[in-house]
Amino acid sequence: MPIRNTDQIMHKAAWLYYSHGLRQDEVAQKLGISRASVATYLRRARETGIVNISTSTELFTDDVLARELEDATGVTTAWIVPEDRQAMDPTAEMPVLAASVFLELINKGDRVGVAWGRTVYHIADVMPFADLRGVTVVQLCGNLGAPYSYRPDQCTTEIARRLNAEGINFYAPLVLSSERLAEELRGEPVIREQLSTIADCHLALYSVGGIEDDSHLVKCGALSADEMHRMGEEGAVGVIAGQLIDGDGQWVNCAHNRRCISADLGSIRAIEKRMLVVQEDSKFEPLMAALKGGFASHLVVTTSMARRVMERWQRDGLSKVHAATV
Amino acid sequence: MPIRNTDQIMHKAAWLYYSHGLRQDEVAQKLGISRASVATYLRRARETGIVNISTSTELFTDDVLARELEDATGVTTAWIVPEDRQAMDPTAEMPVLAASVFLELINKGDRVGVAWGRTVYHIADVMPFADLRGVTVVQLCGNLGAPYSYRPDQCTTEIARRLNAEGINFYAPLVLSSERLAEELRGEPVIREQLSTIADCHLALYSVGGIEDDSHLVKCGALSADEMHRMGEEGAVGVIAGQLIDGDGQWVNCAHNRRCISADLGSIRAIEKRMLVVQEDSKFEPLMAALKGGFASHLVVTTSMARRVMERWQRDGLSKVHAATV
DNA sequence: GCAACGATTTGACTTATGTCATGAGCGGTG
DNA sequence: CACCGCTCATGACATAAGTCAAATCGTTGC
Numbered sequence: 001m002p003i004r005n006t007d008q009i010m011h012k013a014a015w016l017y018y019s020h021g022l023r024q025d026e027v028a029q030k031l032g033i034s035r036a037s038v039a040t041y042l043r044r045a046r047e048t049g050i051v052n053i054s055t056s057t058e059l060f061t062d063d064v065l066a067r068e069l070e071d072a073t074g075v076t077t078a079w080i081v082p083e084d085r086q087a088m089d090p091t092a093e094m095p096v097l098a099a100s101v102f103l104e105l106i107n108k109g110d111r112v113g114v115a116w117g118r119t120v121y122h123i124a125d126v127m128p129f130a131d132l133r134g135v136t137v138v139q140l141c142g143n144l145g146a147p148y149s150y151r152p153d154q155c156t157t158e159i160a161r162r163l164n165a166e167g168i169n170f171y172a173p174l175v176l177s178s179e180r181l182a183e184e185l186r187g188e189p190v191i192r193e194q195l196s197t198i199a200d201c202h203l204a205l206y207s208v209g210g211i212e213d214d215s216h217l218v219k220c221g222a223l224s225a226d227e228m229h230r231m232g233e234e235g236a237v238g239v240i241a242g243q244l245i246d247g248d249g250q251w252v253n254c255a256h257n258r259r260c261i262s263a264d265l266g267s268i269r270a271i272e273k274r275m276l277v278v279q280e281d282s283k284f285e286p287l288m289a290a291l292k293g294g295f296a297s298h299l300v301v302t303t304s305m306a307r308r309v310m311e312r313w314q315r316d317g318l319s320k321v322h323a324a325t326v
Numbered sequence: 327m328p329i330r331n332t333d334q335i336m337h338k339a340a341w342l343y344y345s346h347g348l349r350q351d352e353v354a355q356k357l358g359i360s361r362a363s364v365a366t367y368l369r370r371a372r373e374t375g376i377v378n379i380s381t382s383t384e385l386f387t388d389d390v391l392a393r394e395l396e397d398a399t400g401v402t403t404a405w406i407v408p409e410d411r412q413a414m415d416p417t418a419e420m421p422v423l424a425a426s427v428f429l430e431l432i433n434k435g436d437r438v439g440v441a442w443g444r445t446v447y448h449i450a451d452v453m454p455f456a457d458l459r460g461v462t463v464v465q466l467c468g469n470l471g472a473p474y475s476y477r478p479d480q481c482t483t484e485i486a487r488r489l490n491a492e493g494i495n496f497y498a499p500l501v502l503s504s505e506r507l508a509e510e511l512r513g514e515p516v517i518r519e520q521l522s523t524i525a526d527c528h529l530a531l532y533s534v535g536g537i538e539d540d541s542h543l544v545k546c547g548a549l550s551a552d553e554m555h556r557m558g559e560e561g562a563v564g565v566i567a568g569q570l571i572d573g574d575g576q577w578v579n580c581a582h583n584r585r586c587i588s589a590d591l592g593s594i595r596a597i598e599k600r601m602l603v604v605q606e607d608s609k610f611e612p613l614m615a616a617l618k619g620g621f622a623s624h625l626v627v628t629t630s631m632a633r634r635v636m637e638r639w640q641r642d643g644l645s646k647v648h649a650a651t652v
Numbered sequence: 653g654c655a656a657c658g659a660t661t662t663g664a665c666t667t668a669t670g671t672c673a674t675g676a677g678c679g680g681t682g
Numbered sequence: 683c684a685c686c687g688c689t690c691a692t693g694a695c696a697t698a699a700g701t702c703a704a705a706t707c708g709t710t711g712c
Contacts (some may be wrong), residue, residue, distance in 0.1 A: 055341050366701095
C-alpha cells in the first residue's frame with residue numbers, strides 16, 4: 001500500500017501530541033493545519049492503532065480468589081470479574097477485560113490462534129486497535145455460519161484487522177456430512193498444512209461451549225438437539241473449538257468429532273498460552289472439563305464461577321493440571 | 327507492599343475511563359467520588375504506568391534512508407530523526423524517540439541492560455511510565471559520579487522505576503586506580519555473577535562515546551585529557567559502556583580498559599537487541615567503529631549522521647555486519 | 653485528648669478537546 | 683468543462699477535562 005500523505009500527517013500529529021505532550025493547538029501550529037483537523041487525525045490515529053492506550057488488568061488478578069484458583073488448578077493466571085458491587089454488568093465487562101488480557105499476552109512476532117463462539121465474537125467486537133504488525137492470527141476451527149454472530153473466519157479477520165496483524169483463514173466447513181469426506185479434506189495439503197501450524201501458536205483464545213439445546217453448535221445447526229443428546233450419552237460434556245470433550249477434557253470419539261475439521265486438541269494443548277474465557281454460569285460443567293483437560297493456562301471467569309470451581313476442585317480432591325502432564 | 331485502597335480506586339477509575347470509554351463524570355458517579363478526584367486518579371494512573379499510552383515509531387523508520395542503512399550495514403532496524411523540516415529540535419526529539427523505541431523492543435519477562443552517558447541519561451529522563459513487572463533492568467557498567475548527570479546506577483534505577491521493573495545494580499566503580507585491584511574485584515563472586523548475567527539480556531541500551539577532551543569519560547574524571555590522547559594513539563576511537571574500542575569496534579588492550587569494570591564486550595555483542603543511540607554529529611567515527619564492531623542491531627540517529635554513515639560505508643566498500651560473524 | 657501534619661477531596665473556575673455543518677479542493681466522467 | 687462524488691479542512695459552538703485553593707479526613711506524636 002502506498003504511503004498516503006495524510007497518514008504521514010496523522011503520524012506526526014500523534015507523535016507530537018502523545019509522545020511529546022504538546023497540546024492540540026500547538027500541534028496544529030507546528031503542522032500548519034487547524035486544530036479541528038488535529039483532533040480528527042488523533043482520533044484516526046487511535047482507531048488505527050498508531051496510538052495505543054492500554055490499561056493494566058491487574059485489578060482483576062489482584063484478588064485472593066484468583067490466587068487460590070491458580071494455586072488449586074495450576075492455571076498460570078486467573079482474571080476474576082466481580083458481580084457483586086456496583087461495578088459494571090459482568091456480561092459487558094468480561095469481553096472488554098478479555099480483549100485487554102489478550103493484548104497483554106501477545107508479543108511482537110507471535111502467532112495467535114482464535115476459535116469461535118458467542119464469547120469470542122463479543123471479544124472481537126470490543127478489541128482495541130493496535131499496531132501489531134508481525135503478528136499472525138490463525139483460525140482454529142472450520143467455518144460455520146451463524147445467524148446472529150460472526151463466522152469463525154470473520155472472527156479471525158476482525159481481530160486481525162484491529163490489531164493490524166495478518167489473518168490466516170481456513171476455508172473448510174466446520175462439520176461435514178460424512179466422516180469419509182472430513183477425513184479426505186483433512187488430508188488435503190492446504191488444510192493439513194494450516195492445521196499443522198496451530199501447534200506453533202504462542203497464544204490461543206477460545207471459550208468452552210455447552211451441550212444443551214441452546215448451545216452454540218445446536219443453534220448454528222452443526223448438530224440437532226437430538227444428536228447433541230446422543231453425544232451427551234456418549235460422554236460429551238463440553239465443546240472446544242467445535243469439538244466435543246468428555247468430563248476429563250479428552251476428545252470424544254463420536255460421530256460429530258469424526259466429521260469435524262478443526263485444530264487437533266493435542267495441538268491446542270501444546271500452545272503455551274491457552275486463554276479460556278467463560279461468561280455464562282451455565283457453563284460450569286464444560287469449564288470443569290476444559291480445566292481438567294488442560295485447556296486453560298490463562299483463565300477469565302466471574303467471581304461466582306471461580307467459587308464454584310474452587311469448591312468442586314477441593315471436594316473432588318483434584319490436583320493441579322500441568323501442561324506437561326496432559 | 328500492601329494494596330492501598332486508593333490504588334484500587336485508581337485502577338477502577340482508569341479501567342472505566344480508558345478501557346470502557348466512560349466520561350470522567352460517569353466514572354465519578356459510578357465510584358461515588360467527585361469528578362475532580364477522577365481526573366487526579368487518572369493522572370496518577372498514567373504516571374504509574376497502570377495506563378499506558380504509546381505511539382508507533384513507524385514514522386521514523388518509514389524512510390528510504392532507513393532502508394538503505396539497514397541494507398548496507400546489516401542493522402535490523404534504523405530510526406532516523408529528521409533535522410531539516412520545521413519538525414522539532416532533533417536534540418530534544420531523539421531521547422523521546424529512543425525511549426519509545428526502547429519500550430517497543432521490550433517484551434514481558436525480558437532482562438534488559440542499560441549503560442550510561444549523557445544520551446542514556448536524557449532517555450531515562452523522558453522514559454514513559456509503564457507496567458512492566460517481570461522485566462529486569464541491569465546495569466552494564468561500573469559506577470562513576472558525574473557532576474552534571476546521573477550515575478550509572480541512577481540511570482538503571484530511574485528506568486526501572488518508570489517501568490515498574492526490577493533494577494539490578496552493580497556496586498563497583500567503573501575505573502580503579504590499579505589493574506590488579508580491578509582484576510581482583512572482577513573476580514569477586516558478587517561482581518562476577520552480575521557480569522555473567524549480562525549475556526542473558528534480551529535488549530541493551532547504550533550510546534557510543536567519543537575520545538575528545540570534552541568526552542564524557544574525561545569530563546567525569548575517569549581519564550585525564552592527556553591519558554585519553556595516549557589511548558587514542560594506542561588505537562582507541564570510541565567508548566562503549568565505559569570501555570575503549572578501536573576503529574574496528576574491538577576492545578583495546580590499554581591501561582584504561584584493564585582498570586575498568588564493565589560488561590564484557592563479547593557479552594554485549596551476544597545480546598539479541600543492541601540498541602545504539604547517537605545524538606551528536608561529532609560522534610561519527612565512534613559510531614562507525616561501533617557499527618563495525620557489531621554493537622548495533624537497532625540504531626537511532628539523525629538524518630545527517632545516517633547519510634554520512636552510508637557514504638563512508640559505500641566508499642570503503644564495507645559489507646554487512648552480522649551478529650553471528652562478530 | 654488534642655494539636656499538627658500530610659494526604660485526599662472537592663467546588664468553582666479556566667482551559668482544552670470533540671463535534672458538526674459548511675465549504676474548499678480534486679480527480680474522474682459524460 | 684461542468685458536473686458529480688469524494689475526501690479533507692475549518693470555524694464556531696458545545697462539551698469535557700485540567701487546575702487550584704480551600705476544606706476535610708485520618709494519623710501520628712506528645
